[in-house]
Amino acid sequence: xxxxxRIFLNEMRRNHALYLMTIPGIVFFLLFNYLPMFGIIVVFKxxxxxxxxxxxxxxxxxxxxxxxxxxxxxxxxxxTIVLNSLFIFTSLILQIGFxxxxxxxxxxxxxxxxxxxxxxxxxxxxxxxxxxxxxxxxSDHGALxxxxxHFGIAPxxxxxxxxxxxxxxxxxxxxxxxxxxxxxxxxxxxxxxxxLYEAAQIDGAGKWTQISRISIPLIxxxxxxxxxxxxxxxxxxxxxxxxxxxxxNSMLYRTTNVIDTYVYRALRQLGDIGMSxxxxxxxxxxxxxxxxxxxxxxxxxxEEGALF
Amino acid sequence: MAVQQEIRLVPRxxxxxxxGIFSVGCLMPFLLIISGSFTDEAEIITKGFAFIPNxxxxxxxxxxxxxxxxxxxxxxxxxTVTVAGTLLSLLVTAMLAYPLSVxxxxxxxxxxxxxxxxxxxxxxxVPWYIIVSRVLHLRxxxxxxxxxxxxxxxxxxxxxxxxxxxxKEIPESAKIDGAGELTIFTRLILPLAKxxxxxxxxxxxxxxxxxxxxxxxFIENHRxxxxxxxxxxxxxxxxxxxxATASAVQxxxxxxxxxxxxxxxxxxxxxxxxxxxxxxxQKYFIKGIIVGAVKG
Numbered sequence: 157x158x159x160x161x162r163i164f165l166n167e168m169r170r171n172h173a174l175y176l177m178t179i180p181g182i183v184f185f186l187l188f189n190y191l192p193m194f195g196i197i198v199v200f201k202x203x204x205x206x207x208x209x210x211x212x213x214x215x216x217x218x219x220x221x222x223x224x225x226x227x228x229x230x231x232x233x234x235x236t237i238v239l240n241s242l243f244i245f246t247s248l249i250l251q252i253g254f255x256x257x258x259x260x261x262x263x264x265x266x267x268x269x270x271x272x273x274x275x276x277x278x279x280x281x282x283x284x285x286x287x288x289x290x291x292x293x294x295s296d297h298g299a300l301x302x303x304x305x306h307f308g309i310a311p312x313x314x315x316x317x318x319x320x321x322x323x324x325x326x327x328x329x330x331x332x333x334x335x336x337x338x339x340x341x342x343x344x345x346x347x348x349x350x351x352l353y354e355a356a357q358i359d360g361a362g363k364w365t366q367i368s369r370i371s372i373p374l375i376x377x378x379x380x381x382x383x384x385x386x387x388x389x390x391x392x393x394x395x396x397x398x399x400x401x402x403x404x405n406s407m408l409y410r411t412t413n414v415i416d417t418y419v420y421r422a423l424r425q426l427g428d429i430g431m432s433x434x435x436x437x438x439x440x441x442x443x444x445x446x447x448x449x450x451x452x453x454x455x456x457x458x459e460e461g462a463l464f
Numbered sequence: 465m466a467v468q469q470e471i472r473l474v475p476r477x478x479x480x481x482x483x484g485i486f487s488v489g490c491l492m493p494f495l496l497i498i499s500g501s502f503t504d505e506a507e508i509i510t511k512g513f514a515f516i517p518n519x520x521x522x523x524x525x526x527x528x529x530x531x532x533x534x535x536x537x538x539x540x541x542x543x544t545v546t547v548a549g550t551l552l553s554l555l556v557t558a559m560l561a562y563p564l565s566v567x568x569x570x571x572x573x574x575x576x577x578x579x580x581x582x583x584x585x586x587x588x589x590v591p592w593y594i595i596v597s598r599v600l601h602l603r604x605x606x607x608x609x610x611x612x613x614x615x616x617x618x619x620x621x622x623x624x625x626x627x628x629x630x631x632k633e634i635p636e637s638a639k640i641d642g643a644g645e646l647t648i649f650t651r652l653i654l655p656l657a658k659x660x661x662x663x664x665x666x667x668x669x670x671x672x673x674x675x676x677x678x679x680x681x682f683i684e685n686h687r688x689x690x691x692x693x694x695x696x697x698x699x700x701x702x703x704x705x706x707x708a709t710a711s712a713v714q715x716x717x718x719x720x721x722x723x724x725x726x727x728x729x730x731x732x733x734x735x736x737x738x739x740x741x742x743x744x745x746q747k748y749f750i751k752g753i754i755v756g757a758v759k760g
Contacts, residue, residue: 167570175569177563181557181579185578191587192588196587203594258483261483270487273491276491284734284735287497287699296512297509416589436589444585
C-alpha cells in the first residue's frame with residue numbers, strides 16, 4: 157500500500173507544474189463532456205426541472221418504451237443511415253475522382269484556381285446554405301422553378317416533396333465536402349513514388365494503366381480508412397446542416413428527420429425530456445459500438461490509419 | 465514530367481472541362497445570392513430568383529443600411545465570441561496538450577485516455593443541454609457561445625502531435641540552465657509551435673464564426689444573437705424583419721417591402737469577411753487537413 161502512494165507523490169513533486177497545467181483542460185472536459193454522461197440518468201427518470209437530476213422519480217425503461225414503440229424510431233434511424241450512406245458513397249467517388257483529374261492537370265494556375273473554388277464551400281456556414289436553398293428551391297419564387305417555367309415545364313413544389321430531398325441533401329453535402337476531400341486524396345497521390353510511374357512507362361504502360369494499376373491501388377488504403385471511420389459515425393448527422401436546411405418544414409420530415417433533429421424537436425418543441433434523452437442514448441450506444449467496430453477493422457487494415 | 469505529356473489532346477480537354485465546370489458550379493450558389501440581393505422585389509415575387517435579374521434594384525441594400533445597427537450588433541457578438549473563444553481555446557488546449565507530449569510524464573496516458581473517451585462516447589444532446597443551461601446557468605449569456613467549444617479532444621491531439629515534433633533536447637537543455645516548466649512552455653515551446661497553433665486556431669475560429677447551434681440552444685435574447693443566428697431569424701421569420709425595418713424604411717417605389725432581397729443581402733453581409741480572408745488563410749487549412757488526415 158505504501159509504495160504506489162510514494163511513487164505518486166514522487167511523480168507529483170517532480171512534475172507538479174506539468175500536471176497543474178492540465179487542470180483547466182480537464183475541468184472543461186469534466187463540465188461539458190463527463191457531467192452530461194452522468195446526466196444520462198434522466199433517461200431512467202420522469203425528469204422535471206424543479207426536482208432536478210436527483211429528486212425526479214425513477215421510471216425504469218419506460219422512456220425507451222415510448223421511443224421504440226413510436227413509428228418515429230424506425231423512420232429516424234432509417235433516414236439517418238440512408239442519408240449518411242449516400243453521403244459516404246457519393247463523396248468517396250467524387251473526391252477520389254476529382255483528385256485523380258486534378259492530378260493530371262499540368263497548368264499550375266488552372267489547378268490552383270479550380271482547387272480553391274472547390275474548397276470554398278467548406279468555409280460557408282449552413283445558414284448561408286439555407287439562404288441558397290431557399291433561393292433555389294422555393295416553390296413560388298425559387299430560381300429552379302423559374303428555369304423550369306422558362307423551358308415550358310410545369311413548376312414543382314420542391315419544399316413539399318419529401319422524396320426529392322434525400323438527393324438534394326446529398327447534392328448539397330457533396331458540394332460542401334468535395335474540395336475538402338480532394339485535398340486529402342491529392343496529398344495521398346503526391347506521396348506516391350515517382351519511380352513507379354517511370355518504371356511503368358518503360359514497360360510500355362499507358363496513362364490509363366498507370367492510373368488503374370498504380371494511382372488507385374495506392375490511394376485505396378486512405379479511402380478505406382476514411383470510409384471506415386465515417387461508417388463508425390453513421391448514426392450521427394450534422395445537425396447544423398439538416399436542421400439549417402430543412403428547419404421545421406414538416407412536409408419533408410418523412411425523408412429528412414434524422415435522430416439528431418428528432419431529439420432536438422422532442423426536447424425543445426415537445427419538451428419531452430425523457431423520450432428525447434432515450435433516443436439520444438440509443439444513438440450514443442449504437443454509435444459507440446460502431447466506432448469501436450469500425451476502428452478495429454481500420455487497424456486491421458492499416459496500422460497507422462486507425463483512430464486509436 | 466514525361467507523365468504529363470502522355471495524355472492525348474481530346475481526353476485532356478475533357479479533363480479541363482469537367483474540372484472547370486464543377487469548380488465554377490461550386491460558386492453558383494453565391495452568384496444566385498448576389499443577383500438575388502439586387503433583384504427588384506416584384507420580379508422575385510412574380511417570376512422568381514434568377515442568375516441575371518431583368519430589373520435591378522438596390523432596395524434590399526438600402527434596407528440593410530437602415531437596419532445596420534442590428535447587423536453591427538450581431539457582428540460585435542460574433543467577433544467577440546470568435547476572438548475570445550479562439551484565444552481561450554488555444555491556451556487551454558495547448559496547456560493540456562504540451563504535458564501529454566512530454567515522454568517522461570508518468571500519468572500522461574491516463575489523461576490522454578480521459579480526453580480520448582469523449583471522442584467515442586457522447587452523453588447526448590439532452591443531458592448536455594440540461595447541464596449547460598440549468599446546472600452551469602449559461603443560458604442567455606455570451607459564455608454559452610464560447611465555453612462549450614473551448615476544448616475538444618480532436619484539436620488537443622492535433623496540437624500534441626505538433627508539440628511532439630519539437631526536439632526534446634530544447635526543453636532538456638533549458639531545464640539544465642535552471643528554467644522552470646512554465647518558463648519553458650511560454651518562452652520556448654509556444655513560440656516554436658506557432659505554425660501548429662495558427663493551424664488549429666484557424667479551424668477553431670472558423671468553427672466559432674460559422675456556428676449557430678449554440679445560439680439556437682441557449683440564446684433567446686436578440687441582443688446576444690451572433691450574425692448567423694440573426695440571418696436565420698431573418699430568413700425563417702418575416703415578422704422579425706418587418707418589426708425592425710418597416711418603421712425605418714418606407715419601402716421602395718413599388719410600395720413593396722424588399723423582404724426576399726434583404727434575406728439575400730443579409731446572407732452576403734455575413735460571408736463578406738470570409739471571402740476577403742479566404743485567399744490568405746486557405747493554405748493553412750490545407751496544411752491542417754493533410755496533417756489531421758495522416759494521423760487523425
